[in-house]
Amino acid sequence: MERELEGIVLSVSDYRENDALVTVLTKTEGKLRMVARGVQKITSKNAGALLTGTLSLFTLQLQEGRELHTLRGARMLHHHRQISASLLKQALASLYCELMLRTEDVADGYALLSAALADLDEQTDCFTSACVFLNQLCLSQGIAPWVDSCVNCGRKDRITTLSLHQGGFLCVECMDRLQDVPWTRRQLQRFRRLCHAGMDQLDELRACERYDFSDFCRLFAFFREYSGIRIRSFAFLEQVVRMQEGQRS
Template identity: 30%
Template sequence: MSKQSFTTRTYRDDAVVLRTHKLGEADRIITLLTHHHGQLRAVARGVRRTSSKFGARLEPFMVADLQLVKGRSLDIVTQAVAKGSYGDSIAKNYDRYVVAAAMAETAERLTDVDGETSSLQYQLLVGALASLSRGAHAPELILDSYLLRAVSIAGWAPSFDVCARCGEPGPHDAFNASLGGAVCHECRPPGSPAPARQTMYLLACLLSGDWAGADASELAHRREGAGLVAGYVQWHLERTVRSLRLVERV
């Protein structure tokens, strides 16, 4: 391979590691969400050896500045410089770990086919992982805020203050995932959940980033809101986010 051809195939990007799996005796395939190139799957050679210089920088939930070389089927990671060592503090705490796993799984699903919003999804996920690693808020609140914002970026922003179907100003006492959120009495389909107004207020806070309002919420409303968020996200993804089942709701 000529030096020129190698150079033209080499590129750099910031990336967050979504997941990894073993390849051969010493390598790994890394699923990445990059800032500028969308979701990628790349080979990291030799990272499972104890002598590897950048194996620890390519663990799940780590953020790194990567150099990659384009390959025939999978790109190859040749350099990794840590930018956000969130994986260590997250992995030491079970509640944080399962929340991070649910966020990473959701990000992978949302960016698997949608490359147009991947840069925004990258920034959102990195911010959520940073907040989770430093314990800025309760892990379950960070998760639900992330999920609501992630589906909003993808084009499925939920409504909590006006009827999602007719636009009638709220507050409203029913929620329907298929219609897009809060629904008024006239638009409410049979069987729609009727959450407490405090729960709807909490979800609105999580979507808008009103952390003072979210942190002051009661546990009962957090649990009720979590069910609505999980149902809403999985309805629009049209698949189950398996990691959500591991998240413990106090």
């Protein structure tokens, strides 16, 4: 049975001679894996539609009862040109796709990834949307930081810090007992605002806050701590950020 499905390419890897194993996040069927035969040949017509992060229309021969399908053809629907022109944006796009690849199926995951890639392509401020995307992904997996009360005792006043190992905000008494480092009121408010933002609220969020790589790293620490998943592309992102910081100094 052949079907046409719209999807975003999450990963491409070698699979036999001149073939590739491709995983896409589709709009209607979640993640699908397919064999793209001959795609690594220089004459392949499908290669441009199979770049990581690209939105394409796939014609698939679906193998009923199997996890691996056959690609019959692919047509690019949208290529993010500004992402291609920026090493930092390329690193973030690769990270987004690997995160979506490695996590369990996410409700509205296609819409979340589409919005994150579109914002990355259009905006110069990369990390505000990156932080919101990552927090939304953590929420879908049940591992996002708890920021509405003390995660340890439940009290809502005298919140004093964020604790990675406790999983969220702590009040002053719990912080003292657990020997965490205090945050300023401004830091707490800023982080809580981030954790309550969705991808459809980026304009409002940017109007009052901007987030950077250090904020992203803080959220990524929660993902790494509680998912147990190793994301290889994070190391490349770190390298790109350090390189750009060195160029500015």
